[in-house]
Each structure stands twice: as structure tokens, then as C-alpha cells.
Amino acid sequence: MKIGLVVPAAGRGDRLAAGRPKAFVLLAGEPLLVHAVRGALSSGVVDVVVVVVPAGMRDTVLELLAPLDCPDLRVVVGGGERQDSVRAGVHALPSDVDGVLVHDAARSLAPPRVFVDVVAALEAGAVAVVPTLAVSDTIKRVVDGVVVETVDRRELAVVQTPQGFRHDALHAAHEAARGAAPATDDAGILEALGHEVRVVPGAPEAIKITLPQDLLLAEVLVGAAPTAPVAP
Numbered sequence: 001m002k003i004g005l006v007v008p009a010a011g012r013g014d015r016l017a018a019g020r021p022k023a024f025v026l027l028a029g030e031p032l033l034v035h036a037v038r039g040a041l042s043s044g045v046v047d048v049v050v051v052v053v054p055a056g057m058r059d060t061v062l063e064l065l066a067p068l069d070c071p072d073l074r075v076v077v078g079g080g081e082r083q084d085s086v087r088a089g090v091h092a093l094p095s096d097v098d099g100v101l102v103h104d105a106a107r108s109l110a111p112p113r114v115f116v117d118v119v120a121a122l123e124a125g126a127v128a129v130v131p132t133l134a135v136s137d138t139i140k141r142v143v144d145g146v147v148v149e150t151v152d153r154r155e156l157a158v159v160q161t162p163q164g165f166r167h168d169a170l171h172a173a174h175e176a177a178r179g180a181a182p183a184t185d186d187a188g189i190l191e192a193l194g195h196e197v198r199v200v201p202g203a204p205e206a207i208k209i210t211l212p213q214d215l216l217l218a219e220v221l222v223g224a225a226p227t228a229p230v231a232p
């Protein structure tokens with residue numbers, strides 16, 4: 001399959017409040033976006049890269065990503081919501097792409113193994129694939145300050161990116177969702193149309209860097225990453 005990668009990186013990062021758009025905040029001396037794209041390329045499964053950026057940042061991104069040797073790099077400007085940015089990215093893909101990986105710049109430490117697993121599921125025939133982790137806390141539904149239910153966490157999953165889709169299905173779903181209330185992930189848009197969404201194992205280090213404490217954790221995780229292959 002020919003695989004396109006769409007990286008939404010056009011968010012403001014209000015919750016991180018780092019004084020610049022989040023994708024350009026430094027982690028171990030490099031922008032979050034560079035970590036995210038490098039991780040995806042290391043998987044060896046990506047043929048085309050579309051990065052979706054804030055207005056005015058196109059040249060900066062081309063310069064930042066030049067050393068990574070992206071196979072076919074396109075940079076487009078995003079929209080007001082994540083969903084608008086992903087749609088702009090999907091529109092920038094060449095029509096001969098078969099499968100699409102949508103991967104948040106904010107999940108900078110997603111390991112190459114997850115990209116490989118998501119693409120393998122697409123190649124096995126899935127229309128939509130998400131990496132998930134089990135929930136480790138007890139989860140309750142709370143209404144007006146009162147617990148109304150303890151949810152069975154065995155049925156719950158934390159959902160990450162990269163999320164993988166058949167190109168035609170993702171394009172059609174994003175078109176159908178134009179103008180609707182924004183979804184928090186792309187799989188949700190396909191679910192709403194009745195598509196089956198498969199799961200593969202996520203990765204604990206693929207945290208979404210959202211709050212200042214997430215960036216601190218990411219610094220620790222980068223420092224803990226092995227720099228050489230680990231002997232069996």
C-alpha cells in the first residue's frame with residue numbers, strides 16, 4: 001500500500017502555554033513536530049508526508065524538516081479546529097495514496113512499532129485502525145457533583161495516534177463531517193458513519209503533550225530511550 005502521513009501541527013497549545021504554537025516547543029532541544037515526523041519516518045512505512053501548520057509557519061517547517069529527508073513533503077495551513085486541520089491535510093495528499101496515517105505532532109514520542117502495526121492492520125483489510133491502551137484508573141460518571149455510575153473499565157480504552165484509514169473512506173468521512181460539531185479524533189468521524197474501527201496496541205510513551213507536566217514527563221522519556229539496540 002502507498003501510505004500518506006498527515007501530521008496536524010496547527011494548534012495553538014493554549015493549555016501548554018509555552019509562548020509559541022505547541023508543535024514548535026522544544027523537547028530535548030528539538031521541536032515536538034520534528035520528533036513526531038522522525039518517529040513516523042523511522043517506521044519505514046510512510047511514502048508521503050503532509051504537515052499542517054499555523055498560518056505563517058510554512059517556511060519555518062520546511063527548514064526544520066529538511067534534515068529528515070521526507071520522501072515527498074507537503075506543508076499546508078490548518079484551520080480553527082483539529083478536524084479542520086486534518087481535513088486540509090487529507091486534501092493535500094496525492095490521489096494515488098491507499099492508506100493514511102493521521103498523527104498528532106503533540107504525540108511526539110509514538111514509537112515506530114505503532115506505525116508499523118497500524119499499517120499492517122490496514123494491509124490486512126481494516127478500514128480504520130486506532131492504537132489503544134487499557135484504562136488503569138477507576139472511571140465514574142459524575143453528574144452535578146454526584147457519582148451516578150462506576151463504568152466497567154474492561155470495556156474502555158485510551159485512544160492514541162497514529163490512527164490509520166483507507167484513503168477513500170477518510171476523505172469521504174471528513175467531507176461528510178464538514179460543519180458538524182468537531183470530533184475529538186478521526187476514528188470518531190468514521191464510527192459515526194458506521195465503519196468498523198479496529199484496534200492495535202498503543203504505546204505508553206505516546207502521551208499527548210498537552211499540559212506543562214506532560215512536557216516534563218516527555219523530557220524524562222526521551223532521556224530514558226535507548227540510544228543503541230538493546231541486546232536480547
Ligand SMILES: Nc1ccn([C@@H]2O[C@H](COP(=O)(O)OP(=O)(O)OP(=O)(O)O)[C@@H](O)[C@H]2O)c(=O)n1
Binds near residue numbers: 009011079210
Ligand atoms: N486547530 C488545530 C488544533 C489542533 N491541531 C493539532 O492537533 C493535535 C492535537 O491537538 P491538541 O493537543 O489539543 O493541541 P492544541 O489545540 O494546540 O492544544 P490546546 O487545546 O491546548 O490549544 C496537535 O498536534 C495540534 O497541533 C491542529 O492541527 N489544528
Ligand SMILES: C[C@](O)(CO)[C@H](O)COP(=O)(O)O
Binds near residue numbers: 159186208
Ligand atoms: C486524536 C487524539 O490524540 C486521540 O486521543 C485526541 O483525541 C486529540 O484530542 P485534543 O482534545 O484535540 O487534544
